[in-house]
Amino acid sequence: MVLVYIDHQDNQIKKSTLEAISYGAAVAAQLGTEVHGLLLGTVTEDISTLGQYNLKNIYQISDASLSNFDAQVFVKTIAAAATKVGATTLVFSHNQTGKALSAGVSALLKAGLVTGAIALPNTSAGFVVKKSVFSGKAFANVSITTAVKIIAISPNSYKVVGGAATTATTTPLEITVTPGQVKITALNKTSGEISLTEADIVVSGGRGLKGPENWGILLDLAKELGAATACSRPVGDAHWRPHHEHVGQTGVQVAPNLYIAIGISGAIQHLAGVNRSKTIVVINKDPEAPFFKAADYGIVGDAFEVVPKLTEAIKKMKASA
Amino acid sequence: MKILVCISKTPDTTAKIAFTDGAKKFDEAGVQWIINPYDEWYALVRAIELKEKDPSVIIHLLTVGLADAEPIIRKALALGGDEAIRVNADSSDSYYVAAQIAAVANTEKYDLIFTGKETIDYNGASVGGMLAAILDTPYLSLVTSYSIEGNTSTITREIEGGEEVLTVNSTVVVSCQKGVAEQRIPNMRGIMAARTKPLKVLEPSTADTLTSIESFELPAPKAGVKLVSADNVEELVKLLHEEAKAI
């Protein structure tokens, strides 16, 4: 059985989880087995609709002590549940929650783990999973050599496959949950922001924008596109933008459908974190900027002129669509 | 308080990524090695700051690696830390590495264990989580700030769309990223002092490996950029809409 961890936040199932379910369903089909979900805690959303992603059933552990996230507690609970239901392959999203959980579960079950997976496993000989390495500069094919396998699929790497005319059943699962030691004292939500790692479109700015006061043109473009915003490292270091927007080899790695780089030179460390984006657009006034070599489309020009015009043109296109 | 900082050796960020041996091995020819930036800039520097505030703090640095990892651990000692441990083993499987660190932690009894959020070569983001699970301690991933008062650690960690602040009174494993500290440059005094700091070499304990790398691949090169005139942004919008189907 393939067991997919159903991550949720604010009573919602995230897009990265739908990707993980779709991926899990495909793995199950490939292995000729069933796919089930594992939900810790409760959500108000109607989870039976997850059947449209070919999920058969969801095991739910609704112990009260699971209402606050504690990796230690969750890891033990997931490992116990996986053993109890007889899961042979576990799937997580390699999102923030997955990064807190998949490794611990791997250690407890002694089940080989591949994080940052970007494709379905190759099961023609053994069980080999392709993952991104060197921060996106290369890929590795990693063989899992244990009976139970764990895959953490990179966000935005596997398309959500929905539309099946089925509903998922829910099966309560009794697992003894050991209380944790971590106390959550505050939750700071960056409200209204689109999550960088899940975003379809990312609009990113570099030192070429000269200062934080100039970010308005970028934010307007992002808003028009429904995009998340990002920045280069020096921009984060100078506190022009918050730390969590810094993308690249030493920041967040993203792989959106569309990445628009504005006033970013395209240093190797920056490219490392963004070059898995499907389409890259570069706007830079220097025709020699290295980023053009990694781009699909480019405009050589002054961002302060080009970006507002681009926002207008997109507005127009949408209005006429 | 006794802190362990886990240190990993990675190729420099500008290193040419190439493979040898039928694409089975990373080509190390001409590669400069550095301390994994997350381990150095955030984990190690934060540990040093804690010791600067409270000189009774003891910092151990640990790497799992063969003899070629020694220059890196010396470099880390030049930034700070009291002594270093190298577990003499290959470090290609995360679980094996975590098991080695756990074995040391079980004898040394650390109050706090720092790792980087991931290494910039294999991007596993796994050793910290595995280590915490083996030791049965709380694990705080993607941490952006860490402080301690008495026995209570206060930690901020990244979650989807925001941050969570929490407290914990026990030994913890913390995976550090940007925000935890600011990068430092080692000074001459540190470099001199590092030469005389103890570096202990331990033989590995028995542990399983759960994965192995079969081969590497490089991404397919881009077809080349299509340039659009700055006076014709409508053309770019059209291409993005009709050709790339990106908007």
Ligand SMILES: Cc1cc2nc3c(=O)[nH]c(=O)nc-3n(C[C@H](O)[C@H](O)[C@H](O)COP(=O)(O)OP(=O)(O)OC[C@H]3O[C@@H](n4cnc5c(N)ncnc54)[C@H](O)[C@@H]3O)c2cc1C
């Ligand atoms: C170990 C290490 C790790 C690193 N990790 C990262 C990382 O994770 N992420 C990262 O981003 N960087 C990283 N860096 C830094 C990286 O090397 C570059 O210094 C950085 O990416 C440059 O940022 P930038 O492109 O914003 O600035 P610059 O390189 O200064 O480029 C600014 C660009 O803006 C253009 N420009 C200027 N004015 C305009 C205008 N009016 N209109 C249009 N274009 C304009 C310029 O032509 C130039 O190309 C790392 C470096 C090291 C050593």
